[in-house]
Amino acid sequence: MGEKKKEGLGWMEWLRGWMYIVYEMLFQRIMASHLQSPLHLPPVNHLTCIVTGSTSGIGREIARQLAESGAHVVMAVRNPKAAHDLIQNWQNERTGVSLPLNIEVMELDLLSFDSVVRFADAWNATPRPLHVLINNAGIFSIGEPQKFSKDGNEEHIQVNHLAPALLSVLLLPSLIRGSPSRIVNVNSVMHYVGFVDTEDMNVVSGKRKYTSLIGYTSSKLAQEPGGFGLQVMFSSVLHKRLPAEAGISVVCVSPGIVQTNVARDLPKIVQAAYHLIPYFIFSAQEGSRSAIFSATDPQVPxxxxxxxxxxxxxCAYISQDCRPTNPSEEAHNIETSHEVWEKTLEMVGLPADAVERLIEGEEVTCKYGACKG
Known part of the structure; x- marks a missing residue:
């Protein structure tokens, strides 16, 4: 008889995950006490960096610090006007500095696969190399009812995992031009209590009652090097599929527990707790350090x-104190990781051999458009 398919985290795994999250919150500032804020960066004048979700929170800090250190930063955002306003404010604050910040703005809506493909096509059509892709944008709509994108996916899964995965694959030609290059996925400590059911990634089967916490934690598990658990699993397979000669590193990072715009969606009582324990919770600047470190430190590749x-x-997982750490036990599940990989490519409309073909410089046609290597 075959082994029964796992349908959720065991209570011990779940308890360990929550204990880890509480431990992280209470001690993250102590563990990261050796870090400067803002982080001291090596020379980055040669880098071109795309940062998604860079008009608020951690993403805004990542974009600003990289730009102020000399990198060419592309703010990939849903609201270009807000990005242009930010850039103007940053320029105005740089009194006495003759060189303007090297920042451009491009529109990207992760709730639309068409928008992701348009963005990737527009970037790949230029001869410019890409050195760093930072998939920072994410949502966590706590307490909200289940919502779906126009592409038919639960919003957490699409924004936190599917769209960044599609963007990462489609930008491979430009990342190869910029080699050595990096894909940095901003994950979440919450992936430690995430579980991925590859047969029900959108949580619509009725096997699990949907909550925003399930949507968020699951998305982060997949992404993590994608929701956030999905992100990790997808990233791990991508890391293995990229040949060494491609020169592309894949890293997932935990920013720690950070006071950002995510908190605006929290219940009032939880928001109050956020304000009562400011010592334990990172500012956006402190939360940006692990992503900036992973994008620039020479030892990461x-x-x-x-x-x-x-x-x-x-794949590589960098904690909020800029040190390598282990993602969750569930993220090490090889079988599930490969199922996540296959299911993700199917859901974003890419062929199973998309990565290999793009690396070879071939054209890949996906359901939402064409991307040429």
């Missing part, structure tokens, strides 16, 4: 290659 050579199950 070496670490990624070491993991690949050792056939490590998960």
């Amino acid at each position: 070496e670490y990624c290659e070491l993991l690949k050579a050792d056939e490590w199950l998960a």
Whole structure:
């Protein structure tokens, strides 16, 4: 008889996950006490960096600090006017600095796969290399009813995992031009209590009652190097599928527990708790450090290659104190990770061999448009 398919986290896994989250909140500031804020950066004048969701919170800090350190930053945002206003404010604050910030704005709506494909096509059509893609944009609509994008996906799963996964794959030609280059996925400590059911990623079957917490934690598990659990699993398979000669590193990062716009969706009592314990919770500037570190530190690609050579199950995961750590136990599940990979490519309309074909410079046609290598 075949082994019964796992349908959720065991209570011990769930308890361990929550204990880890509480521990992280209480001690993250102590663990990261060796870090400067803002983070001291190596020379980045040669880097071109795309940062999604860069008009607020952690993304805004990432974009600003990279730009002020000399990088060419592309703010990939849903609201271009807000981005242009921010850039103007940043320029105005730089009194006495002759060189303007090297920032451009491009429209990107992660709730629309068509928008993702248009963005990738527009960028790939230029000869410019891409050195760093930072998938920062994310949502966590606590307490909200289940919502679906026009593409038919639960919103957390689309914004936190599917759209960044599609963007990462479609931008591979430009990342190869910029090699050595990096994909940095901003994940969440909440993936430790996430579970991925590859047969019900949109949580519509009725097997699990939908809550915004399930949508968020599951999305982060997949993404994590994607929701956020999905992100991790997808990233791990992508990391393995990219040949060393492509020169692309894949990293997932935890920003820690941060006071950002996510808190605006929290219940009033939880918002009150956020304000009562400011010592424990990072500012957006502090929360941006792990992503900026992963995007710029010269040792990160070496670490990624070491993991690949050792056939490590998960991709590189950098914690809020800018040190390598392990993602959740569930993120190491090889079988589920490959199921997540296959299901994700299917849901975003890409062929199973999209990565291999794009690396070879071939054209890949997806359901939402064409992307040429």
